[in-house]
Amino acid sequence: METKQVKWGHWFWGLFFVVCAAILVLSQLGLFTYHLRFWTLVLVLILVAAAIKSLASLSFAGFSFSLAFLAMLFAKPLGIQQLVPWTILGAAVLLSIGLTLLFKPLKKHHFSVVTINDNHYSLSDLRQMQKDAKKAPSYVPSSESADVTVNVKLGSATRYVQQGDFRHAVIHVNLGDAKVFFDKATIINEPALIEVLGQLGDISLYIPREWNVQPNLGNLAVDFNEKGETPTKTGPLVVLAGDFKMGDVTIHYI
Structure with a gap:
């Protein structure tokens, strides 16, 4: 696909x-x-x-x-x-x-609004949901549940996400390219959130085809592509949002 x-x-x-x-x-x-x-x-x-x-x-x-x-x-x-x-x-x-x-x-639509179970959430709402989840009594901080942050400026980077309780990733690229592999990550509490930020670059996300990815980039100046295996979308919900300008965001389903 x-x-x-x-x-x-x-x-x-x-x-x-x-x-x-x-x-x-x-x-x-x-x-x-x-x-x-x-x-x-x-x-x-x-x-x-x-x-x-x-x-x-x-x-x-x-x-x-x-x-x-x-x-x-x-x-x-x-x-x-x-x-x-x-x-x-x-x-x-x-x-x-x-x-x-x-x-x-049009400018209002530029900001991400996500619909989950007939409820509407802004990007700030989703971030707050992640913060609230970490304050819950059942949450146990560990290296396997830490947030993922990728920063690339004038270069390239490859990152492998292997969290057993993946929740939130922030990928910030300026004049560069980033490849992030999520195929070894596990989502226990949905929705997970992947934010793409920056400008002038390429972001490639390698995602299990079972994940139900909901793209919500909302920017007129970004090229969004989906490649690889046909997604089944039978797995956990993942929201792809952010503000990435003058670049390419590609999901490779694997």
Whole structure:
């Protein structure tokens, strides 16, 4: 069983940096009609990346002000010198408010809401459930029931989860990739929670096909894929949630 989606994040950022390199070289060769100084060009690229990142995470204020500062930088060729700076900044404020109101329902959906036995839970609710479970008299702390945390930044990591009482995993990836194997883990108290956080990377989760995984990523800028064996979903409930941007999350059922 395999669910395929176009990994636009890789293509987009790859082409973005290739175009940035071309602009840098051509501008220094004087092949543009409007010449950009080196540091101005660097600032332009930073603002463009900030605008894209803000739009992907539905941060309309960041998106609007990134566009506003770009407009200020190019005020002369655009013929809008008379609008700099206060009219441009005022327009950014109004644009931010307008987009927030227009896309408010979409932004609400951006946050994870999970339905379990006809009851609705937010991500914070699920975290609190895990904390409350640890305070129960029957809970016995041990290395086999500890939370799982994976942090990757500018690199790669492989982690094997073998807890006998797996409850909660947090996988945080920034500019890297992580492979996490859950095939030796056992879930006694459901639902278990797997959080994926960060941006610009790949997260591969190797999960028993019996687990009933409920994906609830809710982010427009993440590519989610399911591969491997056909899941039976006869086992314990596992909620996959979080806020992972500009990357790929893949479940490999084994």
